[in-house]
Amino acid sequence: MMKVVRLCLDQYLDANEISRYNLAKNTGIQYHIIDGYYKNKVFRLDGYNLGRIIEALDCQLTDILTVVDE
Numbered sequence: 001m002m003k004v005v006r007l008c009l010d011q012y013l014d015a016n017e018i019s020r021y022n023l024a025k026n027t028g029i030q031y032h033i034i035d036g037y038y039k040n041k042v043f044r045l046d047g048y049n050l051g052r053i054i055e056a057l058d059c060q061l062t063d064i065l066t067v068v069d070e
Helices: 009-015 020-027 031-038 047-057
Strands: 003-007 065-069
Touching: 009 031, 020 031, 020 047, 031 047
Parallel strands: none
Antiparallel strands: 003 065
Protein backbone atom coordinates (compact mmCIF):
# COMPACT_ATOMS: atom_id res chain seq x y z
CA MET A 1 0.00 0.00 0.00
CA MET A 2 1.04 3.52 -0.72
CA LYS A 3 0.56 6.46 1.64
CA VAL A 4 -1.17 9.50 0.11
CA VAL A 5 -1.64 12.98 1.58
CA ARG A 6 -5.26 14.16 1.36
CA LEU A 7 -6.78 17.51 2.18
CA CYS A 8 -9.54 17.57 4.75
CA LEU A 9 -10.11 21.32 4.61
CA ASP A 10 -13.79 20.71 3.88
CA GLN A 11 -14.28 18.89 7.18
CA TYR A 12 -12.42 21.58 9.12
CA LEU A 13 -14.33 24.47 7.56
CA ASP A 14 -17.70 22.73 7.93
CA ALA A 15 -17.02 21.80 11.58
CA ASN A 16 -16.02 25.39 12.38
CA GLU A 17 -18.75 26.98 10.25
CA ILE A 18 -16.29 28.91 8.08
CA SER A 19 -17.21 29.57 4.46
CA ARG A 20 -14.83 29.20 1.55
CA TYR A 21 -15.62 32.80 0.66
CA ASN A 22 -14.53 34.05 4.09
CA LEU A 23 -11.37 31.95 3.97
CA ALA A 24 -10.53 33.35 0.54
CA LYS A 25 -11.13 36.88 1.81
CA ASN A 26 -9.02 36.36 4.95
CA THR A 27 -6.10 34.75 3.13
CA GLY A 28 -6.07 36.81 -0.05
CA ILE A 29 -6.17 33.55 -2.02
CA GLN A 30 -8.57 33.51 -4.95
CA TYR A 31 -11.86 31.72 -4.28
CA HIS A 32 -11.38 29.13 -7.05
CA ILE A 33 -8.07 28.06 -5.47
CA ILE A 34 -9.68 27.72 -2.01
CA ASP A 35 -12.53 25.80 -3.66
CA GLY A 36 -10.00 23.38 -5.19
CA TYR A 37 -8.46 22.79 -1.77
CA TYR A 38 -11.94 22.37 -0.27
CA LYS A 39 -12.94 19.79 -2.89
CA ASN A 40 -9.52 18.06 -2.68
CA LYS A 41 -8.99 18.72 -6.40
CA VAL A 42 -5.42 20.04 -6.04
CA PHE A 43 -2.65 18.03 -7.69
CA ARG A 44 0.25 19.90 -6.10
CA LEU A 45 0.01 21.47 -2.69
CA ASP A 46 1.44 24.97 -2.48
CA GLY A 47 3.33 25.49 0.77
CA TYR A 48 2.82 29.24 0.63
CA ASN A 49 -0.96 28.87 0.27
CA LEU A 50 -1.09 26.21 2.99
CA GLY A 51 0.80 28.57 5.31
CA ARG A 52 -1.65 31.38 4.62
CA ILE A 53 -4.60 29.03 5.22
CA ILE A 54 -3.37 27.67 8.56
CA GLU A 55 -2.45 31.19 9.69
CA ALA A 56 -5.93 32.51 8.84
CA LEU A 57 -7.60 29.52 10.52
CA ASP A 58 -5.21 29.57 13.49
CA CYS A 59 -4.79 25.81 13.19
CA GLN A 60 -2.10 23.22 12.59
CA LEU A 61 -1.26 21.68 9.22
CA THR A 62 -2.44 18.34 10.58
CA ASP A 63 -5.91 19.86 11.05
CA ILE A 64 -6.37 20.22 7.28
CA LEU A 65 -4.18 17.39 5.93
CA THR A 66 -4.37 13.67 6.54
CA VAL A 67 -2.38 10.65 5.36
CA VAL A 68 -4.32 7.67 4.06
CA ASP A 69 -3.46 4.28 2.56
CA GLU A 70 -4.30 3.96 -1.08
